[in-house]
Amino acid sequence: MSLTAATRGFVVFLLSAQVVQGQNGWRVTYTSTEICAVKGSTVEIGCSYTPPSGPYFSLRKGIWFTKINNGEFVDLSSVSDYAGRVQYSYNNRDCTLRISDLRESDSAEYWFRSESKQEAIQYTGSLGVTLSVTGVMVQVQMSSRFLKAELKCQSSCRLPDSSSYVWYKNERVQTGWISSSYSVYYDPHPADNYSCAVNGHENHRSPSVYPPKLPSVSVSPSAETEEGSAVTLTCSSDANPAASYTWYKKDGKPILPPFKKGPQLVFSSIHSSDSGQYYCSVKNKLGRRTSKDIFIHVKYAPKPPSVSVSASAEREEGSAVTLTCSCDANPAASYTWYKENRTVFLGAVGSYHFTSISSEDRGNYYCRAENQYGEVNSTSLFVDVQYAPKPPSVSVSPSAEREEGSSVTLTCSSDANPAANYTWYKEDEDSPKASGQIFTITYFRAEHSGSYSCGAQNKLGRSNSTLHQIILADESIMIMNITRLTLMVEMLILLLLFCLLMRKEKAVSFNTELNEPIETWEFDPCPVYENVSDLNMVSAEQTEEPGEQEDLV
Structure with a gap:
């Protein structure tokens, strides 16, 4: 009692x-x-x-x-x-x-x-x-009425029911309020505060109650930190009754779920994905306030780069092509492009540009991204350059003299991308002889002799080889002897012309001094022949060697 x-x-x-x-x-x-x-x-x-x-x-x-x-x-x-x-x-x-x-x-x-x-x-x-x-204190309770809060002036000692009270708002007495309860709107102006006292004891007012002040956010040790280090964000606000804290991270969504509760947000080992804007919300029974954003910059080594190539998947020779290397890094990475382990480009941006790509540029490329915290290589990227066939080359097997009835194989080769289709032609014939890279004559006869060429073609263009002559062995000897005889006749004709010119010069007398007789040559390289048969006999003697008479048939 x-x-x-x-x-x-x-x-x-x-x-x-x-x-x-x-x-x-x-x-x-x-x-x-x-x-x-x-x-x-x-x-x-x-x-x-x-x-x-x-x-x-x-x-x-x-x-x-x-x-x-x-x-x-x-x-x-x-x-x-x-x-x-x-x-x-x-x-x-x-x-x-x-x-x-x-x-x-x-x-x-x-x-x-x-x-x-x-x-x-x-x-x-x-x-x-x-x-x-x-002392007396103000107890805050949420009102059943929308956006209202109920303030109750009370003490741990039960005050008599007949007691009257004085209410204060921002240090001003609120006239007309003498009961122990006082209603206010939820989330009033941040500067508003409320207190009470028992009538007759105004010098012993309760502590003021008020909604949260604008919270401040701090970060320790720094807003710029290296990946893996410990970082603490602290939110503080003056509020009575004590406020609750909720952390949020902005991610572009209009409505954000709570990230974490409590005045501190602790990253024991911060990750690159933790970079971003953070803010805290402070709330008590009188109102709610939200802090300004704070941006956390997490410094980290480059992540594995991704590489891509511009234009279509089929890049034609002569077209403009750009290789792009990109990666997530803070601070931004610098890039180096390699082709088959050979440096081809170094720069702050990861783009390597071919204004007019050529077949020699075809090959495997990769890039390296690096900053002060580390470096990493990308996967390899194959750049496929398509081009029309280069001038084909023709090889013949066997390369020795071909006898009648033997097998002859002609092979056509051309550098092309995509691979070329081949067609074989014989000189002075309109229709192709064969298709395919290899052309084989299984039983070589005299009518097969002649000049052959091949054509290489893909969707980007066509190129033809030079003529390649193929003949039988006997024909080859005959053609060789005829060629030699023709050359000898041409040489004799030239010599005859030379002799005629020399005789003409001898007919003209000249002396370096008066009364000096004209010198005559003891040897005449250009004798005069009485008739053409004499000329033919001399030519035969000069050109014919023992054993060769029978070959010239």
Whole structure:
């Protein structure tokens, strides 16, 4: 059961019933051993005593104390914190303690100590009185009404139902509000704050309640950090009641799910995918605020690059082609292009451009991306360049003299992409002789002799070989002898012309000095022949060798 006692216009709550203690004939009675009082009020701790029996016994000295210092009981009236606020009463065996202008620091356990004038009899009860001093505070509750919050002025000590209250908004008294409840709109202006006090004790107002202030976000150790390091984001906001925190990461979506709750967002080993914009939301029962964004830059080595080639899958010789290398890296990577392990391009951008690609550019390419944190190579990319056939070459097997009835194989080869189709032709014939890279004459005869060529063709163009002559062995000897005879005749004709010119010059006389006879040559390289038969005989003697007469048939 709780008892109450009025004290100077305020209320003190007695939390336990009357207690009587006795020793050595002394009797001390406390009204209660537990009292709850509101800060700023005056409390009376009820106390009465009965000395030992006898007509001459009376109280010589009585004190109240809360602590003992070096075995001495410290009288409250001598303590500076209680100066001017403590009053003892000794009337009619009354030992009541009165403390005014209560402070929360006055919360303690109090004892009464008595001494007799007649005898050195002292008494301190085994039990004291526990005093709890509390202030008023504003309790915030969500209202059932939409976008409303209910403020309740209350104390841990139950205040009388007849108590009236004073409400403050931004330090201004709100007239017309004397009840313990006060309604406000949810999420008011961030600068708004509310407090209350019990009427008559305005100097002991409650702490203010208010929605969260604009939160600030900090990052440690730095917003620019290397992948794998520990990073902590901290969100802070002034709010009463205490606020809850929720972290978000922007990802381009209009509605974002909560990322993490709590005032701190900790990355024990931050990853490149953690780069981005973060913000926190702070909320209590009065409102909600959102912080500004903070961008986290995670530095990391290049990830494996991707490579691509522009234009169509079939790139023709002479066309413009661009190889592109790209990778995720922070800071941005520099790129090097290689062809078959040979450097072909180095630059800050990953594009390698062929203004007019050629067949020699065909091959395997790869790129390397690197920054200050590392380097990595891409997979290999094959660049296929398509082009018309190059001029074909023709080979003949066997290469020795071909006899009648033997097998002859002609092979045509041309560099082309895509691969060329081959067609064989014989000189002075309109129709093709065969198709395919290899042309075989299984039984070679005289009519097969002649000049052959091949043509190589793909969808991009065509190219023909030069003529290649193939004849039988006998024909080859005859043609060779005829060729030799023709050359010899041509030489004789040239010699005859030379001789005629020389004879003409001899007919002209010249002297370097007067009366000097004309010199004559002892040897005449150009004799005069009487007839053509003599010329033929000489030619035969000069050109004919033993054993060759029978070959020239």
